Amino acid sequence: MGMTWGKNIKLSIFGESHGKAIGIIVDGLPPGMELNLDLISEELNRRAPGKNDFSTTRKESEKFEILSGFFAGRTTGTPLAAVIYNENQQSREYEKIRHLIRPGHADYPGYVKYQGFNDYRGGGHFSGRLTAPLVFAGACAKQLLLEENIWVASYIKSIGEIEERDIDLAYPDSELLLHVRKKEFPAIFAETAEMMKGAIQKAREDQDSVGGVVETVVGNVPPGIGDPFFNSMESSLAQIIFSIPGVKGLEFGSGFDVTRMKGSQANDCYYLKKNEIKTRSNHNGGILGGITNGMPLVFRTAFKPTASIGKAQSTVNLEKMSETVLQIKGRHDPCIVPRAVPVVEAAAALVLLDLIIDNR
């Protein structure tokens, strides 16, 4: 039971990859909001499959249907429910290998937890496809945040060994960062982007996959948002970020690097900038004691390589309880990171909005 989230903006997600539909209920949006449906489509398309085919512009369009909470072009203030129907699901391949638990996937723990009754096709409820509803909700949240001038930008920080050079995270260039969302491949600088694409292409050719890191910056966050302890800004972001399939690490500000600093380096010293309290550096990623300090929120999310690969892997046949070799056929996405960028953005937007409402 883990499909509900939030205090002031409440989400309930449902669906399986190869079932009839996936969907979401978003409760807590203010009434009278003119939902930008085009923006929602745009966000869903950023996440849609086909992003790693750089030679082609083919993109599956993710069509959503709003079932409730939207009337005469505006939100009603009552629960907004949306579904995205699943189309063209080919399930035969999954039938064949259903007893072979795929390494790196949730097949085995899912089998144990659900006693073999869960929908195994395409990862079922564990599928990355379940992040589409999150993107839908995030698009609504972003729209509300923008009314308060708060922007959220995620981009690829690294793919495998290829790492983007560091940018100024205390005073980031918002134009540079927000421009990323317009790109086919969501990295900041063109030259690194090419190298990253190369690494992904290489993994595809090897029937293998590659992981990466997404960096996120949230600008114009007011100070004083978040709570000490269990609802700290970090705790709240972490809960939702770690619910995204494939995430294995999360760090704020200088993160793991800060452990190697001295306090005198890591402490972001205060000064007055046009009579506003600011810090010169941003090693704490805009958060102190779980509460925002008025600097940009900065965090990095580590994604493991896609579990589905074409290479042969040793595994166990659950039915026969025997060791065997699995080779997954078909076309695999060799890197989930580009498509994960809008998902992380959505998650960040939802948390920010939820905590900002809490602070009113």
Place this chain on the structure above:
Amino acid sequence: MGMTWGKNIKLSIFGESHGKAIGIIVDGLPPGMELNLDLISEELNRRAPGKNDFSTTRKESEKFEILSGFFAGRTTGTPLAAVIYNENQQSREYEKIRHLIRPGHADYPGYVKYQGFNDYRGGGHFSGRLTAPLVFAGACAKQLLLEENIWVASYIKSIGEIEERDIDLAYPDSELLLHVRKKEFPAIFAETAEMMKGAIQKAREDQDSVGGVVETVVGNVPPGIGDPFFNSMESSLAQIIFSIPGVKGLEFGSGFDVTRMKGSQANDCYYLKKNEIKTRSNHNGGILGGITNGMPLVFRTAFKPTASIGKAQSTVNLEKMSETVLQIKGRHDPCIVPRAVPVVEAAAALVLLDLIIDNR
């Protein structure tokens, strides 16, 4: 509002560093449990101040008093409330610098959030002291986990640049790891421990501080625990881990390193070990799709250097809204990491127990 946590084991924490008392209510413990009060004391003492004075054995004893939920030597099943009284609080020093927001501390965001009314003495509600109640609750949780043969071991993985060598995290040596809790300085190997102590001693001499990483292993976790999405094992652990003051990063299994692997390396392949399904490696840290897979749970927590340092730091005087220099007097703990070890253990134990109950 962030002081309650949990679904089946519910915690409510309260207190300020220099107030009358700090405490906790633990709701959801089973009735009839013979609480091991000595174990609780032992755990509290592992977290108590004075741990970095390796020349002396002085340790402040943390005395707790149980107010309810405990009758005739056993838990009653109703809320267990415990308080730890604050003693010898010297508040004068804090009075003097109260308008100078300490870099790296929650002073400024706390001031904004609480409009200047929060107790500023010793960090108030943001103090690391608030982790003592967590350790109390964690000691109860550990006792219950041990009944199911589940053990939790945390230890220092690194202090500043000094890093412990890697151990086998797929098939860890439980004796080696559990022995750490008996040590004055909670690191695995003596030689690295000495170097780490040296780094801390050096920071103290420099009136500075140093950060580090705590590694945690949980053994004998049954498969099938946790939920997809918002209550995933990673999400649940992350929420509580990031509520610990000073935490800036968290990674599971191979964490950020896994982003640099190929899928064929990162996927932990299955095999049969005495007819049980196991994986050969443990890059996923015992969790797939948010659910345990029967391998040891492994995660690392990044702590920033203690914010309180003796060195002069530039800051702002909130009252005068002018820039100034702050020099914090008194004796500072140059490294919070050794004392954080039992706190991380407690947090892990509480999450495990909460999710295991959920799965019954």
Place this chain on the structure above:
Amino acid sequence: MGMTWGKNIKLSIFGESHGKAIGIIVDGLPPGMELNLDLISEELNRRAPGKNDFSTTRKESEKFEILSGFFAGRTTGTPLAAVIYNENQQSREYEKIRHLIRPGHADYPGYVKYQGFNDYRGGGHFSGRLTAPLVFAGACAKQLLLEENIWVASYIKSIGEIEERDIDLAYPDSELLLHVRKKEFPAIFAETAEMMKGAIQKAREDQDSVGGVVETVVGNVPPGIGDPFFNSMESSLAQIIFSIPGVKGLEFGSGFDVTRMKGSQANDCYYLKKNEIKTRSNHNGGILGGITNGMPLVFRTAFKPTASIGKAQSTVNLEKMSETVLQIKGRHDPCIVPRAVPVVEAAAALVLLDLIIDNR
């Protein structure tokens, strides 16, 4: 924001009376359950409009579609989502009177709360139609309860002044009570049923409406279910029962009558019945200290007369802020009580199941 409910069985409801669809997500059902879809349809039909046309058997069939959580004829253990599409919604009449707030309806408070943006057609989100998803979830819950031999029976206790005679609520006749669900008009005894129908018919002829009381008995409830204080059995039932549109009162056991008793009458004395502890009377309705005592759970729910009546009523035109007279055209259901019977049953089943799971 009030559309989510539950701890172990979690519900999220959405929809408006005249929108595209209403629906529900039920999270927490065990995997592998063969849902009895016919039973679900049967329950939905008990609640469907047309129940007060005793001369005809016309009943709108409530068709539901399961979108997720159901695979190969069984629940998967992941969220079960179901929608019921709205058909033949005639909205023109509502357009005409949209500025006239209907007395007894939620029009005015809804207008204030949602700043005029809520869907006003047919009560929108406030419509009794929103109880259909609850009935869907309740049907699933009942199926699980029956596996533990627990039955839930609701029936009409009174319509207006017509009151059914009292039955033995300490040792109720389960056959008699469970037979009610087979009846077109859910009252226990035929003669009273006729009088009740007459009262409803009279109200219809007068273009008026009439209220009533639903009595509910739950049999074979084990002792020890529920919690002291905020999650008491009464609190938990009350929260969901008072969410049903039109409910204005709730009492357990002898309820308001018990206030006129002496303690020596009201205290249900214990005795041994085949070595089981039972009470001779059941004035406490099977609950003491918020926890079940092994006697049948008994409660009564008071429904006000349907707010929609044909008679002229004085009201206010919100747009013009002037007093006026409202006459609502069309065919009104003069009594919601018969259709509310399966809703109350569903609510009771859901609470029981949620608390029973909690107690495992």
Place this chain on the structure above:
Amino acid sequence: MGMTWGKNIKLSIFGESHGKAIGIIVDGLPPGMELNLDLISEELNRRAPGKNDFSTTRKESEKFEILSGFFAGRTTGTPLAAVIYNENQQSREYEKIRHLIRPGHADYPGYVKYQGFNDYRGGGHFSGRLTAPLVFAGACAKQLLLEENIWVASYIKSIGEIEERDIDLAYPDSELLLHVRKKEFPAIFAETAEMMKGAIQKAREDQDSVGGVVETVVGNVPPGIGDPFFNSMESSLAQIIFSIPGVKGLEFGSGFDVTRMKGSQANDCYYLKKNEIKTRSNHNGGILGGITNGMPLVFRTAFKPTASIGKAQSTVNLEKMSETVLQIKGRHDPCIVPRAVPVVEAAAALVLLDLIIDNR
């Protein structure tokens, strides 16, 4: 597990009647609030034992100690924790009868739920004494409500058969109602009060007890507060009201009486009063569709007779599993209703505040 409550104002209650202390954590109070400690004491004293001794003014003073969240005379905004120590607990009598389950008490369900480990002395965790922390929290809530001119008044509506005459609940006389809190016996009119006291005195002489009804009116509630469905105003009030020991019924507005009305009577018709929308009658108790309509909130709470009586009662000896007769010695409070009045007021204030914050 039922000791936490609330969304924006969060309560966690702990304690047993004869343990060291009872207490509460209140999270969510705004920072900077000058708590009126005298008012808190006054409220606690209204609930304290000794209220039915009309011949004497003996009242146990309920001393509370604030442990956190209160600094320099004001709330800090962090959790406010308060304890009330238990004094002079005589436990010997309870030892003697511990195996005899007292009829009407939670002894038996508590024994089953907690497997015999709960503190049985004086009702333990089930004791009415646990409402004192609620009164503490309610006193804080009332203070905040008064800042918005919202008042809460509860008073005795009936004791046994003695019923107070009805007052105008659409336009109640606030002075009359608020004056009740100054009285030793919280009934509106002196003549009825005398009769009620007589009924209580009679019950005492008979070694018996008597129940009653508390009526509550909340004035100046703005329209638009509450939510449809699960967090409706009725649902929210009901959850907390039914957690008060001894409550067996709750009705809003005309409650059970409204079931005997026609819609044309029950519908509260709108009119304009000084350009404000009001209703002429208040059969709906100020709530429509779960949301306040700007009329006074009105509800009645039914309390059963005190379970502790001196009369002999048949019961079962749990240890011997044999039938027996129980005669409880000592001085019993023959009517809990007068002392319950401030508890109901507190509960109402807490719900109002929680939902008002939600609506901001």
